[in-house]
Amino acid sequence: MQAYVNSTPLLASSVGELPPAFWFAPTGGILALLFALFFYKGVMKHEEGDAAMIRIAKAVREGAYAYLARQWRIIIAVFALLVLALIVMSFLDLQPRLSALGVPVAGFFSGLCGFLGMKTATSASARTAHAARNSLNDGLKVAFRAGAVMGLCVTGFGLLDITIWFYLLTQVFDHHFTNGLVEITTVTLSFALGVSLQSLFARVGGGIYTKAADVGADLVGKVEAGIPEDDARNPATIADNVGDNVGDVAGMGADLYESFYSAILASTALAAAAALRINMGVQDTMALTIVPLSLAGMGIIASILSIYTIRTKENATLASLLKSLHIGVWTCSAIVIAASGAILYWLIGDLKEVSWVGIWVAIVVGLIAGLVIAHGTEVYTSYDHKPTRRIAEQSETGPATVIIAGIAEGMMSTWVPLLTIVITMLIAFVAAGGNDTLLMGVFGIAIAAVGMLLPLAITLATDAYGPIADNAGGNAEMSHQPPIVRQRTDMLDSLGNTTAATGKGFAIGSAALTALALLAAYIITVQTSLVKNVVHHDASLPEQKLVAYQDHGLFLVARDGQPATDRASLDAGLLLVQHHKQSILESLSNGEPFTLAWNPRSNVYVGQFENGETPRSFEIVPASTASIPDLLNYFDVTLMNPRVFAGMFIGVLLVFAFCSMTMNAVGRAAYAMMKECRRQFAIMRQGFKANGMNEQDIANPLKWPDSVTVDGKSYPDYATCVAISTAGAQKEMARPAIIAIIVPIVVGLILGIAGVMGLLAGSLISGFAVAIFMANSGGAWDNAKKYIETGQLGGKGSDAHKAGVVGDTVGDPFKDTSGPSINILFKLVAIVSIVFAGLIIQYSPIVSRWLKLS
Numbered sequence: 090m091q092a093y094v095n096s097t098p099l100l101a102s103s104v105g106e107l108p109p110a111f112w113f114a115p116t117g118g119i120l121a122l123l124f125a126l127f128f129y130k131g132v133m134k135h136e137e138g139d140a141a142m143i144r145i146a147k148a149v150r151e152g153a154y155a156y157l158a159r160q161w162r163i164i165i166a167v168f169a170l171l172v173l174a175l176i177v178m179s180f181l182d183l184q185p186r187l188s189a190l191g192v193p194v195a196g197f198f199s200g201l202c203g204f205l206g207m208k209t210a211t212s213a214s215a216r217t218a219h220a221a222r223n224s225l226n227d228g229l230k231v232a233f234r235a236g237a238v239m240g241l242c243v244t245g246f247g248l249l250d251i252t253i254w255f256y257l258l259t260q261v262f263d264h265h266f267t268n269g270l271v272e273i274t275t276v277t278l279s280f281a282l283g284v285s286l287q288s289l290f291a292r293v294g295g296g297i298y299t300k301a302a303d304v305g306a307d308l309v310g311k312v313e314a315g316i317p318e319d320d321a322r323n324p325a326t327i328a329d330n331v332g333d334n335v336g337d338v339a340g341m342g343a344d345l346y347e348s349f350y351s352a353i354l355a356s357t358a359l360a361a362a363a364a365l366r367i368n369m370g371v372q373d374t375m376a377l378t379i380v381p382l383s384l385a386g387m388g389i390i391a392s393i394l395s396i397y398t399i400r401t402k403e404n405a406t407l408a409s410l411l412k413s414l415h416i417g418v419w420t421c422s423a424i425v426i427a428a429s430g431a432i433l434y435w436l437i438g439d440l441k442e443v444s445w446v447g448i449w450v451a452i453v454v455g456l457i458a459g460l461v462i463a464h465g466t467e468v469y470t471s472y473d474h475k476p477t478r479r480i481a482e483q484s485e486t487g488p489a490t491v492i493i494a495g496i497a498e499g500m501m502s503t504w505v506p507l508l509t510i511v512i513t514m515l516i517a518f519v520a521a522g523g524n525d526t527l528l529m530g531v532f533g534i535a536i537a538a539v540g541m542l543l544p545l546a547i548t549l550a551t552d553a554y555g556p557i558a559d560n561a562g563g564n565a566e567m568s569h570q571p572p573i574v575r576q577r578t579d580m581l582d583s584l585g586n587t588t589a590a591t592g593k594g595f596a597i598g599s600a601a602l603t604a605l606a607l608l609a610a611y612i613i614t615v616q617t618s619l620v621k622n623v624v625h626h627d628a629s630l631p632e633q634k635l636v637a638y639q640d641h642g643l644f645l646v647a648r649d650g651q652p653a654t655d656r657a658s659l660d661a662g663l664l665l666v667q668h669h670k671q672s673i674l675e676s677l678s679n680g681e682p683f684t685l686a687w688n689p690r691s692n693v694y695v696g697q698f699e700n701g702e703t704p705r706s707f708e709i710v711p712a713s714t715a716s717i718p719d720l721l722n723y724f725d726v727t728l729m730n731p732r733v734f735a736g737m738f739i740g741v742l743l744v745f746a747f748c749s750m751t752m753n754a755v756g757r758a759a760y761a762m763m764k765e766c767r768r769q770f771a772i773m774r775q776g777f778k779a780n781g782m783n784e785q786d787i788a789n790p791l792k793w794p795d796s797v798t799v800d801g802k803s804y805p806d807y808a809t810c811v812a813i814s815t816a817g818a819q820k821e822m823a824r825p826a827i828i829a830i831i832v833p834i835v836v837g838l839i840l841g842i843a844g845v846m847g848l849l850a851g852s853l854i855s856g857f858a859v860a861i862f863m864a865n866s867g868g869a870w871d872n873a874k875k876y877i878e879t880g881q882l883g884g885k886g887s888d889a890h891k892a893g894v895v896g897d898t899v900g901d902p903f904k905d906t907s908g909p910s911i912n913i914l915f916k917l918v919a920i921v922s923i924v925f926a927g928l929i930i931q932y933s934p935i936v937s938r939w940l941k942l943s
Contacts, residue, residue, distance in 0.1 A: 104259045104270050105375035110383045110436050114252045117386025121245025121546060124393050128234045128241070129209050135231055137212075138219035141568035145327075146215035149560065152331035152811040153211050156298060157204060157339065159819055164200070164290050167823070168193050171286070171830075175924075182621070183927035188279045191254065196283030198246045199346045203291055203339035206239030206553060210338045214330075214560030218570060221561065221577040226400055228577055229410070232561065232585075236554030237396050239338060240546040243346045244389050247284075251277070251353055252382060259375075269371075270361035270378050275614055278358045279924045281351045285917040286826065288347035292913055293751055294822035295340035296906030298814045299332025300755045303905075304898045305762025305810070311894050314770065314790045315886060319563035321795045324769040324805035325762055328814045330563045333556035336905055341596070344909060345549050348599045349385075349542050351916055355606040356381040356535035362613045363528035366716070367442045376436045377443060381539045383436065384452065387428045388421075388543030395421035395547050410584045411467070414551050421544040422460065426453055429543070443529065444522060448536060451517035455537030455602065456544070458513040462598040463548075465505030469498060470868035472583070472876035476502070481873040481893065484882060488895035491873070495896055499866025499903075506861050510601050513537055527717050528609070535606035541599045548595050555585025583875050597864065600912035601857045607919035608849055611926065612717050615724075615842055618927040619643070619712045623661035636662060636685055636694060636709060638677050641934050642670075642723065644709055646694065650687025661712035662694065663723040673698075673707055724842040732840040736847025740918075741855040743832055743848070747914050748859065748907045750825050755902040758817030765813055773797050773804045829914055833922045837929035838936045845922050845929065852915040860911035867904020870896040 137143050172193055178184035213235030221228030258266070258273045266272045306325035310316050319326050357378050364374035399417040429452050433445040469476045476498045483490040517537035523530015558581035565574045623645055635652065637645045644662030647653040666673055676683075676698055683698045694709040710719050726733055770790075776797035777787050786792040797804055837845045874893035876882075882889040922929075 104263050104266075104273065105372040107256070107260065108376050108379060108436060110432055111379045113384075113386035113390075113432070114248055114379075114382040115256075115386070117389035118245045118249035118252060120393060121241040121248070121389045125205075125238045125241035125245060129238050132209065132213050132216060132231055132235045132238070135216040136219050137215045138564075139568065142215040142218060142564055142570075145564050145567050146211065148327050148807060149214065149330045149334065150211040152327060152807075152815075153207055153334045155811070156331065156335050156815045156818070157207065159815060160290065160294050160335075160822075161200065163819060163823060164196070164287065167286070167290075167826070168196060168283070171282075178925075178928060183931060184924065185276045185279065187276050188282075188924065191277065191280035192283035194283065195250060195280045195350065196287040198250050199284045199287040199343050199350075200291070202239070202242045202246050202346055203342050205242050206342045207334045207339045209235050209238040210334050210553065210557050210560070213557050215564050217557055217561035217581070218565040218568075218574060218578055221565070221574050221581070222570065225577045225580065228558075228561065228581055229413070230400065232554045232557040232581060233399055233414075233550060234396075235557050236552070237546070237550035239342050239553035240392065240549035241389070243342050243549055244349060244385070244392070244546045247346050247350045248353070248382070248385050248389065250280075251350065254280070255357075255379075255382065270374055271358075271365055271613070272617065274354070274358040274361045274378065275610075275617055278354045278610055278614070279920075281347070281354050282917075282920045282924050284347045284350045285913060285920045286830075288343035289826050289829065289910065289913045289917055290822055291343035292336075292340045292910045293754075293825050293906065294818045295332070295336035296751065296902070296910060297754045297758055297821050298818035299329070299336030300901040300906050301758030301762050301817050302328035302332045302810065302814045303901050304755065304759035305766055307894050307898050307901075308759075309763050309766035309770070312891050313767075316790045317566060317885070319566040321567040322773075322790060322793050322805060324766050324807060325810045326563065326567065326805075327807035328762070328810040330560050331811060332814060333559050337556035337559075338553050341552055341909070342549065344596050344913060345542075345545060345552075347913060347916065348596055348603060349545055351607065351920070352535065352538040352542055352599060352603045353381045353385055355603055355610050356532065356539050358610050358613060359528060359532040359535050359606060363526060363532045364442075366528045367526055369440070369442050373437075373440055373442070376440070380433065380436060380448070381536060383432050384429055384536075384539060384543060387432060388425055389546050391421045391424035391428060392544055392546030392550075394424065395544075396550065410580065411471070411473075411588075414584070414588060417547055418460070418463075418544060418551070421547050422456055425456060425540075425543045429453075429540070444520075447520040447522055448533065450520040451533040451537045452540035452543075454513050454516045454520070455540030458509050458537070458602075459541035459544075459548075459595050459598060461509045462506045463595060465502065465509070466865060466868070469502035469505075469865045470872055472872045472879075477869045477872045478876060480869055480896065481876045481882060481889075484873070484877060484889040484892040484896070486892075487888075488892040491870070491892050491896035492899055495866045495870045495873070495900060498869050499862045502865040502869075503858050503861045506598055506601075507858060510598060510857070513602065514605065531606060531609040531717075534602055535609075538599050538602035538606060541595065541602065545595075551588040555582070555588050558582045558585045579875075579878075583872065596909065597857065597860045597912045600860075600916055601853065604849070604853045604857075604915050604919055607916065607923065608846070608853075609717065611845070611849065611919060611923050612720055614923045614926045615930065616712060616715065616720060618930045619661045619663075622927065622930055623712070624656055624659045635687070636696075640678075642674060642677075646709060646711060648711065649692075650689065650694070662709040663712055663715055663719065665693075665708045665710055665719060665722050669705055673705055676705070721846075724846075726843050726846045730843050732843040733847035736836055736840055736844035736849075737851035738847075739832070739836055739844075740848040740851025740853070740915075743828070743852055743918070744856045744859055744911060744914065747825055747828070747911065748863070750821075750828075751907040751910060752902050754817070754821035755906050758814060758821065761813050761817060762810060765810055769805055769809075772799050775799060776804065825910070825914075829917045830921050833918050834925050834928070837922065837925065838933050839940065839942070841933045841937060842929065849915075849919055849922060852918050856911045856915040860908050863903040863908030863911070865904075867900035867902075867908060870900030871904065873897075
């Protein structure tokens with residue numbers, strides 16, 4: 090929280106010097122940006138192709154820029170309102186003043202990564218298609234290096250943003266923080282609000298855009314008209330290609346930027362709090378706190394080295410293409426496993442309070458979990474495996490059975506990530522020392538999330554490569570390249586669908602672990618807010634008293650059982666009782682006298698009422714030294730508390746309402762797109778007839794020329810379809826984001842901290858399962874269609890193919906809009922809860938009394 094000069098210090102004001110291993114972080118960040126520039130220039134050296142390829146690539150690029158420009162206008166307006174709210178809260182002593190600066194800065198860098206990745210992708214698509222004329226390997230190299238720009242920008246900018254703030258706040262402005270690293274890391278954790286909000290806008294807006302165009306192009310073009318995918322005669326094809334960039338490149342980049350950013354900040358905050366709990370020294374605390382930063386820098390270096398291992402041979406199968414990408418990821422993982430152990434031994438190998446081996450195990454388990462989730466996703470989405478082929482086989486009986494099979498396989502696919510996360514969580518918790526110190530165990534879960542994301546630069550490269558290959562195929566089709574080019578780009582595109590699904594698996598899996606860490610970070614934030622709220626609003630204890638009762642089981646207490654002399658001697662006290670809590674609260678409110686004794690062994694005040702035949706005792710725990718179980722006890726965070734249950738149900742409702750809103754948004758925008766495509770097809774038929782084409786040829790769209798002029802206007806009119814997708818996305822993306830911000834605040838004010846904890850748990854558990862289900866179902870439907878397009882079950886144009894296209898259109902918003910947005914949703918809910926914790930603590934008792942809930 091904010092540096093309150095007179096509040097009770099939770100840790101010594103000295104934060105210590107930065108260990109040499111810290112410089113892995115800025116070094117890795119700078120190297121990432123340098124190599125991103127190097128790869129970008131390397132991609133741009135390749136030829137963009139002939140005049141038609143250049144013209145099509147330019148149209149896609151301009152459409153993507155136009156969309157981002159309109160999106161940023163909305164985002165800037167929302168951020169302006171948010172910053173204003175943060176400034177007001179800071180003047181009310183409910184929020185650190187730095188948040189009003191750190192939140193928009195973090196959001197800006199996230200958006201910048203999306204822009205740079207999209208700029209590279211739109212420049213690389215035609216170059217990939219042109220390179221594919223030479224060989225499959227050349228096409229793969231161009232597309233993958235372009236995707237690597239996105240991966241390196243995300244990790245580079247994200248880590249540098251965190252690192253620069255950490256350096257400034259610990260080494261330059263540390264004297265402003267009375268609570269040491271606990272306070273500093275809690276302040277920086279609030280910056281993640283900017284990243285989460287930006288990523289939700291990018292994911293939801295980009296997802297609505299791309300799927301509105303994709304659904305319209307597929308249903309009207311491929312199913313109704315029977316023309317090939319990405320055909321130049323389809324009015325929605327340019328909008329479809331633009332959508333691949335704004336949704337699957339900029340959107341996915343913002344998504345994983347948020348996962349990377351939040352995981353590092355949550356783990357640093359938990360490391361500082363855990364070090365306080367086990368009474369580590371100042372320098373040792375600094376060493377433990379910078380572990381996530383140093384590891385992230387090392388992960389970037391490992392990713393850069395591994396990028397050079399990826400290559401393939403001509404006439405490669407989908408399995409061999411996957412293997413070539415796997416080699417890069419496996420190489421990076423091997424380097425990360427070895428290097429992380431060395432860094433941990435260097436940083437904390439001599440510490441007696443923590444086990445470097447245990448923390449290393451947590452990192453390795455997190456990394457392995459990411460690979461397991463990626464493999465499970467691949468099994469359920471690649472047509473080299475049975476689940477996707479089973480869906481394709483159902484196409485022989487029509488679209489209904491395709492949809493049923495896709496839903497069933499998607500539901501079954503959740504067992505892999507769910508069990509993997511459960512096992513990872515338990516191993517990481519125990520290995521890091523959770524059986525002895527709860528906070529160390531939770532830190533182990535957080536560092537496991539960081540471990541899962543250490544190869545992010547290369548895993549995101551494999552993800553961002555997919556839409557580049559997809560656009561390359563579209564460019565080849567529209568510019569009438571030789572069939573071998575389209576054949577090669579289709580191979581790259583099929584691989585991209587699988588890598589995109591595995592990228593979503595990484596994003597959702599890491600989000601689950603990060604959200605668990607954010608739950609604990611929320612409690613730490615609540616703890617610091619309690620101390621500040623109580624101590625800041627009372628000058629001192631009454632003379633000769635050690636304890637003064639406030640309200641709702643909250644006390645103002647003197648530290649260590651000694652009379653208070655100044656505010657630094659004061660603390661908040663929490664009432665902890667096992668029985669008769671309500672009667673004790675009534676007695677305290679009525680001012681009944683009680684005796685008090687300080688227990689130095691357990692660091693609690695033991696109280697007992699003087700009146701009454703049956704002695705009623707209670708304990709008062711100083712908030713600054715309270716454990717997480719103590720805090721949960723005080724707020725009655727148990728399954729038997731109806732507030733917790735109510736919060737859980739609201740969390741589940743939030744997930745399903747969010748999915749409904751985003752799915753309906755795609756449906757409405759797709760409906761407008763389909764109407765426009767049908768309108769243009771009708772005009773084009775009139776133009777062909779006026780130009781003398783016979784009815785038989787007009788009835789066969791495959792015989793249509795690429796364009797026709799009607800009343801002085803050229804058709805197909807790509808710009809109108811681009812405008813429809815843009816307007817639909819801009820109109821629809823704000824509501825889900827606003828709800829994600831408002832709900833945790835309203836729940837907190839009405840149901841208190843217990844209700845918020847229920848909300849976080851409910852949204853996390855339901856959201857994780859639903860996100861995996863939707864992402865995998867969508868990926869499987871897409872690849873089932875592509876499996877048919879390889880010539881199986883009748884091939885392109887068959888009834889089975891049309892059924893597969895229908896399944897794919899259902900899966901489009903599943904895998905590219907709603908599914909991948911949910912993991913941002915439950916992290917955003919957690920971050921909003923953290924940022925507004927002070928507001929909830931201050932005003933929820935008032936609201937609760939007003940509503941007669943307490």
